[in-house]
Amino acid sequence: MTVSRFTLTGLSVLEGAAALPADDLLGIWELNASQTTAFAAVAEDAAATSSPAGAVEPGLIWRVELPASRGEAKSELEARLAAARVRQAYLEAAEKRLSDLQMGLVYSAQTADAESALLAEVMALRGSAVAYGAGDAGAISLLHLYEQCEALVARFRRLVQHYARVETSVGGQPVALTIVDWSGDHSVTWQDGIGPLDMALHMDSVRLVLATRQAWLRLISVVASGALSLSVKASVPGGQFLLFPAVYRFVRDVLAELEQVQVNQEAPG
Amino acid sequence: MPDDLKAYFEGDLVFNGINAITGEYGQPPLSSEKLARLVRGAPLPQDYRDFVERQRKLADLAQVDDRLQPVTDAQSDLRVRLEEARLSELRFKAQSPTAWPTIPGAGDPADIANVGWGAIFPAEMHPNVREEIKEALQPLFDMRRERAGDLFRIYEGGSAYRSGERKGQFFERLGVGPGLADPREMPFYLLLVGTPEEIPYSFQYQLDLMRAVGRLDFGSDIEAYQDYAWSVVAAESGDIVLPRQVAFFAPTNHGDKATQLSAQVLVQPLYENLVVAAPDFDIALDHDWDVLAPFMGEGEATHDQLQRLLGGDSAQTPALLFTASHGIEFPPNHRAQLQQQGALLCQDWPGPGSDVLRNHYFAAEDVDTSADLTGMMAFFFACYGAGTPQLDQFSSQAFKVREKIAPRSFTAALPQQLLKQGALAVIGHVERAWGYSFISPQGRGENQAFITAMRTLMNGHPIGMATDSSFDMRYAELSSDLSADLEELKWNPSYLSDYELVYRWTANNDARSYIVIGDPAARLPIAEREPAPILETKVRQEVPATPVVEAVPEFVLQPAALVPVVQSDHAAIGYGLEDQFEKLKASLKSFTDQLATSLGNAAEDIITLDVRTYSTADIAAVAEALDSRREASATLRALTRVAFDGDLQVYVPEKSDRGVDSALWSIHKAMVEEAQESRANFLATMADLAARLLDSLRIGS
Numbered sequence: 019m020t021v022s023r024f025t026l027t028g029l030s031v032l033e034g035a036a037a038l039p040a041d042d043l044l045g046i047w048e049l050n051a052s053q054t055t056a057f058a059a060v061a062e063d064a065a066a067t068s069s070p071a072g073a074v075e076p077g078l079i080w081r082v083e084l085p086a087s088r089g090e091a092k093s094e095l096e097a098r099l100a101a102a103r104v105r106q107a108y109l110e111a112a113e114k115r116l117s118d119l120q121m122g123l124v125y126s127a128q129t130a131d132a133e134s135a136l137l138a139e140v141m142a143l144r145g146s147a148v149a150y151g152a153g154d155a156g157a158i159s160l161l162h163l164y165e166q167c168e169a170l171v172a173r174f175r176r177l178v179q180h181y182a183r184v185e186t187s188v189g190g191q192p193v194a195l196t197i198v199d200w201s202g203d204h205s206v207t208w209q210d211g212i213g214p215l216d217m218a219l220h221m222d223s224v225r226l227v228l229a230t231r232q233a234w235l236r237l238i239s240v241v242a243s244g245a246l247s248l249s250v251k252a253s254v255p256g257g258q259f260l261l262f263p264a265v266y267r268f269v270r271d272v273l274a275e276l277e278q279v280q281v282n283q284e285a286p287g
Numbered sequence: 288m289p290d291d292l293k294a295y296f297e298g299d300l301v302f303n304g305i306n307a308i309t310g311e312y313g314q315p316p317l318s319s320e321k322l323a324r325l326v327r328g329a330p331l332p333q334d335y336r337d338f339v340e341r342q343r344k345l346a347d348l349a350q351v352d353d354r355l356q357p358v359t360d361a362q363s364d365l366r367v368r369l370e371e372a373r374l375s376e377l378r379f380k381a382q383s384p385t386a387w388p389t390i391p392g393a394g395d396p397a398d399i400a401n402v403g404w405g406a407i408f409p410a411e412m413h414p415n416v417r418e419e420i421k422e423a424l425q426p427l428f429d430m431r432r433e434r435a436g437d438l439f440r441i442y443e444g445g446s447a448y449r450s451g452e453r454k455g456q457f458f459e460r461l462g463v464g465p466g467l468a469d470p471r472e473m474p475f476y477l478l479l480v481g482t483p484e485e486i487p488y489s490f491q492y493q494l495d496l497m498r499a500v501g502r503l504d505f506g507s508d509i510e511a512y513q514d515y516a517w518s519v520v521a522a523e524s525g526d527i528v529l530p531r532q533v534a535f536f537a538p539t540n541h542g543d544k545a546t547q548l549s550a551q552v553l554v555q556p557l558y559e560n561l562v563v564a565a566p567d568f569d570i571a572l573d574h575d576w577d578v579l580a581p582f583m584g585e586g587e588a589t590h591d592q593l594q595r596l597l598g599g600d601s602a603q604t605p606a607l608l609f610t611a612s613h614g615i616e617f618p619p620n621h622r623a624q625l626q627q628q629g630a631l632l633c634q635d636w637p638g639p640g641s642d643v644l645r646n647h648y649f650a651a652e653d654v655d656t657s658a659d660l661t662g663m664m665a666f667f668f669a670c671y672g673a674g675t676p677q678l679d680q681f682s683s684q685a686f687k688v689r690e691k692i693a694p695r696s697f698t699a700a701l702p703q704q705l706l707k708q709g710a711l712a713v714i715g716h717v718e719r720a721w722g723y724s725f726i727s728p729q730g731r732g733e734n735q736a737f738i739t740a741m742r743t744l745m746n747g748h749p750i751g752m753a754t755d756s757s758f759d760m761r762y763a764e765l766s767s768d769l770s771a772d773l774e775e776l777k778w779n780p781s782y783l784s785d786y787e788l789v790y791r792w793t794a795n796n797d798a799r800s801y802i803v804i805g806d807p808a809a810r811l812p813i814a815e816r817e818p819a820p821i822l823e824t825k826v827r828q829e830v831p832a833t834p835v836v837e838a839v840p841e842f843v844l845q846p847a848a849l850v851p852v853v854q855s856d857h858a859a860i861g862y863g864l865e866d867q868f869e870k871l872k873a874s875l876k877s878f879t880d881q882l883a884t885s886l887g888n889a890a891e892d893i894i895t896l897d898v899r900t901y902s903t904a905d906i907a908a909v910a911e912a913l914d915s916r917r918e919a920s921a922t923l924r925a926l927t928r929v930a931f932d933g934d935l936q937v938y939v940p941e942k943s944d945r946g947v948d949s950a951l952w953s954i955h956k957a958m959v960e961e962a963q964e965s966r967a968n969f970l971a972t973m974a975d976l977a978a979r980l981l982d983s984l985r986i987g988s
Contacts, residue, residue: 087510088661088709089517092526093426171874185910191657192906195913202966204958207901207909207921208951213601213659215518215709217954218526221961228965232972239976242875246979259872 086189403438403474409485423512483696499751501807530949535581541638598658614669629671629699651700661709673715712805751807762798
């Protein structure tokens with residue numbers, strides 16, 4: 019095996035999951051609906067697989083499939099861990115931009131796109147200045163956003179409901195399986211005969227999963243508190259729920275914006 | 288010295304190389320008298336005949352007679368070599384009051400921030416290949432550059448090593464002076480990148496005198512360079528921590544003087560020295576080490592055992608391995624020579640004169656392909672264990688004719704393979720290894736260089752320092768002494784006995800030829816701390832367990848009983864999105880309930896933190912059992928339970944016959960630390976999130 023795969027199985031089978039992108043919003047994990055055999059490679063066309071009636075609800079399996087080259091494997095994992103740290107920093111930035119948001123800055127030249135869009139949403143809700151009909155483009159967009167948010171919350175609910183199961187394979191060979199429950203208990207099972215580098219790779223896989231979980235909780239925390247504070251600022255009745263989708267979109271846009279800045283900085287010449 | 292060993296010593300000299308084709312010594316046993324004649328450069332006619340016969344037999348060199356010209360000049364190549372090696376430098380090093388040949392004020396030579404680090408490429412390497420290798424080694428270069436700062440150098444292009452250049456010429460061209468290493472002129476740690484054809488061994492020997500030198504040579508295998516770079520980075524970034532365990536491997540083949548000597552006079556005393564942490568007049572070990580009793584002789588030093596030590600069984604793979612054995616040699620151009628010369632002959636070989644079968648020796652291809660050797664180091668005392676020069680140093684010394692013993696100079700495949708699979712470095716011997724290296728003419732064991740090298744490594748110092756303070760120092764002293772002896776012998780033939788001359792010549796030859804394969808600044812990634820306290824049962828082995836089902840229950844959903852959410856009129860109605868609004872609100876409430884429940888459960892469980900480590904022969908079966916909620920078969924190897932009040936219960940893993948399974952124990956401890964940290968972070972984040980959501984719900988209610 020020469021290509022790494024980082025897949026999370028068990029989230030995208032949810033109702034409404036189609037409303038969400040196929041990644042984990044942090045750009046680290048690929049979501050996969052299929053319930054493949056443990057440690058088996060995830061087939062591209064396996065998405066149609068579903069749980070048989072009466073079967074136990076599938077848990078969440080975080081699979082890290084690494085190339086045989088330990089150097090490349092290490093490099094891949096470090097890049098993903100770094101990405102998780104960067105996303106955490108982006109979330110901090112988004113939270114700060116949310117708290118800095120002032121109603122009076124609406125549409126000013128200095129206001130970034132994400133802020134402008136969010137403030138437009140807030141102003142519209144506050145004054146009920148715009149009333150979309152059910153078939154209007156704006157309403158369809160909002161509907162889609164609501165669906166996304168609901169699917170997102172459902173994901174988090176499932177995340178909270180299940181322990182994390184992490185499987186690592188290197189060069190197609192299973193290395194280890196770790197289960198981390200919500201109280202932090204760890205249970206790791208090692209394949210006999212593996213060496214310290216493969217052990218270290220699996221440790222990094224577990225770190226990556228825990229960092230991702232942490233970032234997701236941080237994401238919803240930022241959205242929830244952002245929606246609440248904004249609803250107070252804007253005096254929108256019921257705004258903490260109403261603004262939830264808009265703030266979620268804002269956070270998503272800020273993450274994308276910062277990501278683009280990073281890409282531009284890294285681009286040659 | 289035991290009488291039987293003394294008899295061996297006083298008889299013919301036997302070298303640590305066995306010819307794989309004939310099953311005989313690669314270099315026939317020599318009497319001391321004969322060797323002395325050869326060292327002096329004054330062989331008898333019979334010596335020629337023996338030499339020619341050997342060359343014919345081993346290499347089918349029909350034209351060897353033509354190439355062997357009578358020796359007309361007794362002047363030794365050695366004298367020329369010593370001249371090139373700057374005698375003043377050698378003498379200085381031998382008499383230096385400090386162990387490290389760096390300029391005063393350079394600071395701790397173990398730290399490349401003080402003494403620098405550089406890589407030397409050969410000028411004749413194709414630029415495309417060089418760039419590919421540089422790119423592959425970039426992680427290593429970045430790490431070294433970050434630490435060494437201005438003392439980091441890459442010698443390439445105009446500053447690369449040029450073919451045929453001696454060390455002195457190389458230094459002069461780059462403006463580097465002789466004597467103490469000034470890292471501002473050239474770093475102390477130098478990595479040669481390329482084959483010994485591109486940068487010859489002779490250059491490496493001489494460069495090594497005043498600096499710490501290693502070599503990387505993976506040929507065109509760019510991926511191997513990349514893997515190696517990552518292994519070193521992983522080891523030095525703390526990702527890899529090996530248990531402090533050292534093992535010894537020493538065959539004693541029947542009727543074979545060489546291996547019986549190396550086992551009894553080298554390995555056993557070395558082992559006995561290293562089990563004492565701080566013996567008088569030796570380097571004290573900074574930490575306790577698990578010094579395993581040597582795998583020696585019958586039933587112990589077998590091919591299978593060596594395979595286990597070299598990654599075939601991770602529980603038996605030590606951080607540091609020392610072997611003393613014959614190295615396999617082949618006639619030049621034999622199809623197996625490049626891949627197998629220097630392979631380690633094991634106890635499985637019946638003895639001299641017996642056929643050498645393929646399973647009698649351990650070669651590169653015998654390393655388990657799945658073996659993970661990350662972080663380990665090895666020391667091979669064996670002929671050709673590190674490499675083979677193209678030309679026979681022995682014959683050139685004796686006959687002034689440099690016979691080809693290989694189609695080209697090459698690095699031994701076994702150390703290369705170990706480095707490809709994660710090992711950081713190997714110390715080994717180029718050309719033949721000589722028994723006189725560890726025995727004085729009086730029959731006294733002389734293991735100090737080995738002891739110093741091993742203790743330096745075990746204290747976590749760079750491997751370049753380990754050889755610098757041992758074999759390089761020994762080479763410096765022996766060479767300068769020998770130079771003076773040979774000069775004196777010209778005027779006073781009875782100045783030295785044959786025994787003494789042979790001893791000095793072979794010991795000098797031997798000490799010179801130890802080299803480092805790998806980054807000379809690499810160091811063993813050994814645990815810094817003592818093992819965690821063991822408060823309870825020391826051994827829990829082979830405990831049938833059901834790791835998943837028993838250890839990780841599903842969360843039970845509790846009825847939501849938190850904050851009721853009152854529906855109210857809101858702006859969403861204006862968008863025709865009432866349903867979505869309500870669904871989202873309900874979803875958020877459900878999520879908050881879930882969080883609260885989980886936090887409540889965690890609060891109950893937080894009294895203890897359990898970390899369990901299992902092992903299994905079939906992890907896929909364990910995962911499948913987990914999927915289907917069946918019991919899985921795995922063995923509980925370690926368990927740590929950290930109580931809220933700080934009390935600790937620990938069950939440590941044990942191997943069947945050799946104490947605690949250190950590798951598993953190390954990773955288990957790392958997992959405990961990880962679990963403690965992640966739990967604290969996770970619960971804090973969850974509590975924060977629950978509080979924020981509850982605020983939302985309260986306000987919305």
